[in-house]
Amino acid sequence: MSSLPQVRWGIIATGMISSWFVEDLVLDWPESKVEHVVQAIGTSNIEKGQEFATKYCPKQSPKVYSSYEEVYRDAEVDIVYIGTPHGFHYRDCIEAISAGKNVLCEKSFTLNAKQSREIFNAAREKNVYVAEAMWLRHRPLFIELQRLLHEEKIIGDVFRVFSDFASGVDVASLPSTSRYRNLTLGAGSLLDIGVYSLTWARLALGGNAPDQAEMPRILAAQSHEEGIEVTTSAVLQYPSTGKQGIVTSTTKSLGAPGEVFAVIHGTNGYIEVEGRTPSAPESFTVWTKQEGNPDRAFFPREMCQGKKYEFPTLGRGFVHEAEQTALDILEGRKESRVMPWAETLYMMDIMDEIRRQGNTIYPGE
């Protein structure tokens, strides 16, 4: 038996992301400081739930419930993980919090900032933990790049970033029940994948605490097919510094694996970030001006020194998020150290403004 402190997870929904998350929860990871227990699974389809348990956590014996509510009521669940489509995150978070549960909820946290604010108010009232499961921010690559950019200032002062997420989803061919096709479920490229492009921009241009972060001026365009937003482009400009970000997403084209998906420009060089997808980065290359030639007006690639930093992925990459969240719970925190409430709100406010300009409206808005 493990001598580590236990955190008992209740899993809501048995779709793709829940399977990936649970695979990593039960991963045998020697450095883990927590014993992660899959205590309960809530599903709308009990057979699917039982198959899920057998397939993804064969060495554990979670209770499988045919409703999400039973997970919220289970006194042996310490934290609920919500893996439903983002159109249901507001409902599911509110119900879990009302039952007094701590919550880790998938990205995008909600459809809009108003829903996020209501969830945080409910969590404050109930004195429970809630966090957006933005796994990218927990990855060692992301944290190291943040340090190099803002503490070491490895490329000087960052003044520009370009980041893109292209993922091939043929919206028109999908049934209306698909989360990529159904507005009630939150369909649209911005909330699903543009949120990662925005996260890379925030990494590059940020560095300050979210409650002190300046809101950028935004110029955005969105295109729609079958009533679903399929392409977003947004220019962000920070008024006090003139720093700019160009943030794009599309479901109409598949980015090539391993390609550069973000470029960060500083006064002393630039950084290219590469990987399978912008949600699963694998490496970045830092190109700095050559030593001894600091005054060159131009610095073409052959005049630069490139250093590649590689980060092998542990499991599916969710280990760090699961571990950090469990440690937050064990320490009695109500907010994530990595993704505090103000940070989720900052991102949601920006996405609201992009959607306002792009004319993307979700049911009930």
Ligand SMILES: NC(=O)C1=CN([C@@H]2O[C@H](COP(=O)(O)OP(=O)(O)OC[C@H]3O[C@@H](n4cnc5c(N)ncnc54)[C@H](OP(=O)(O)O)[C@@H]3O)[C@@H](O)[C@H]2O)C=CC1
């Ligand atoms: N962090 C990451 O890398 C990723 C995050 N995500 C996020 O996770 C969430 C879910 O995405 P994903 O797992 O791909 O979605 P799936 O469609 O694969 O699964 C969603 C699950 O939600 C439950 N559900 C309840 N009501 C509905 C409904 N009306 N329609 C569809 N599903 C319903 C179902 O589980 P059940 O039948 O058991 O109740 C279903 O299996 C999204 O918010 C997405 O943004 C997705 C992919 C990657």
Ligand SMILES: O=C1OC[C@@H](O)[C@H](O)[C@H]1O
């Ligand atoms: O979070 C995500 O990352 C990978 C994408 O393919 C997926 O659609 C999205 O939900």
